[in-house]
Amino acid sequence: MRNEVDPAAAIAPQIYRLLRQAIVTLEYLPGQRLSEQEIGARFGVSRQPVREAFIKLSEAGLVRILPQRGTFVVRISLKDVANARFVREAVEVAVATAACAVAPPEALDRLGDLIALQKEAAASDDQRLFLRYDEAFHRTLAEAVECASAWPFIEDVKAQMDRVRYLSLPAASPMSLLIDQHAEIVKAIAARDAERAGDAMRLHLREILNSLPRLARAHPELFEDDEMPAHAREAASATFGRDVAPA
Amino acid sequence: MRNEVDPAAAIAPQIYRLLRQAIVTLEYLPGQRLSEQEIGARFGVSRQPVREAFIKLSEAGLVRILPQRGTFVVRISLKDVANARFVREAVEVAVATAACAVAPPEALDRLGDLIALQKEAAASDDQRLFLRYDEAFHRTLAEAVECASAWPFIEDVKAQMDRVRYLSLPAASPMSLLIDQHAEIVKAIAARDAERAGDAMRLHLREILNSLPRLARAHPELFEDDEMPAHAREAASATFGRDVAPA
DNA sequence: ATAACCATACTACCATACCAGTTAAGCGAG
């Protein structure tokens, strides 16, 4: 978060990116108050672009704006994470399925390149870099089916999941597993097997359900006191069989 | 658009709703310039909340903000409409599928009530009211699977489609057809038949593909000069067999 | 000791002022 803003470019989006990154990486913890005044002073900008960043953050569900009271980083809500995951699974499974019909071979090459880069990042144990390539992989796949204009929506939804992702970084699902899942997705698309590609993507995106209950128990102070909706328990038990009920 | 704003409530969201409505109903046509100054004067508010409304409209893809030049209503883009439809189909088919597993009977009752209201609106030929109940139907279904927090997401995506919807109002898909499709969705969910529910929703949401090429030819001045992405042509031909190619 | 009150110091929101960049019209030179 020490990055300076570029006064030549539009400031508000830069502040948004910086704050989002800080929240998602848990540099700003749930409950923390964000002051327009203070953030503006820290980056040497006025309150107005900071305010616009706050509004976007609140739409992404990362902060809660209470008029005349303050703006606060929200706790991680199992319900919100599960719903975000639900939406993301729906969209990206559809993307993977569609890719089998319409993705050009060059796109598959690019996806292969990104997997190779992820392997490098995993080899040097650079988790941040790994996550960057992970995001690039999913975005590239969306572009492959000419859904680039749909990516910003996925990106918004992803915010809820990303924070959990960073929370699980120390002992996450091993990077090698995620790489294998990416590879399986690409292989299925290359084989033009729509059902297999969809299933592979579904399995990949349900991975987070495996660690979520454990993380919620390990860090209760970071989590909202709510439960996952029924559709998430369904999805988890269908994939992993257990370890999803609160108990 | 003649509605006044309520100065007691937050102004920016009100302006957003009013402008969105005006654009979607084609009261503001593509290419029209929107001036912060002028809109603010018309509603008796300052430029600031208007500006925030513009930002949201641009994120929904309804206007394009060109810094230091102006803000303009964008033409309808076949690509954007098709992508929005793709995303919406993915999410709502997943919702319909999940509803079979988790929707409580009371939710099905509410959906039945909304279908009855739609029939009334159709009987009195009130198209605006019909569209309102249509939206309520889809939102209620999302709530039935505890995906209420996912609805704002669908609502954003829907903006692109709604404008086409209003454009097609005079001679749209007959309301009775859409009501039958809603009824079929509810029946499938009541029967807990996930595959049938998903297919019914898919068919329902692909209806727009049936009229889109015709509308684009009939109103070329309203449309961006682009083509639907491959996935949309796939979806259309899979459902309707033809009349989707530009020719 | 406790409870009610009030002054103070915040907050977000809206309004206003200022700035830099774009556009286009008007004027002057060729």
Next chain:
DNA sequence: CTCGCTTAACTGGTATGGTAGTATGGTTAT
């Protein structure tokens, strides 16, 4: 008449000021 420059009138982006509402801490009355 045509081309090129200047300039004035816009634009959106940012900074700053004003306002109403909320939390808080200290003081006073009970």
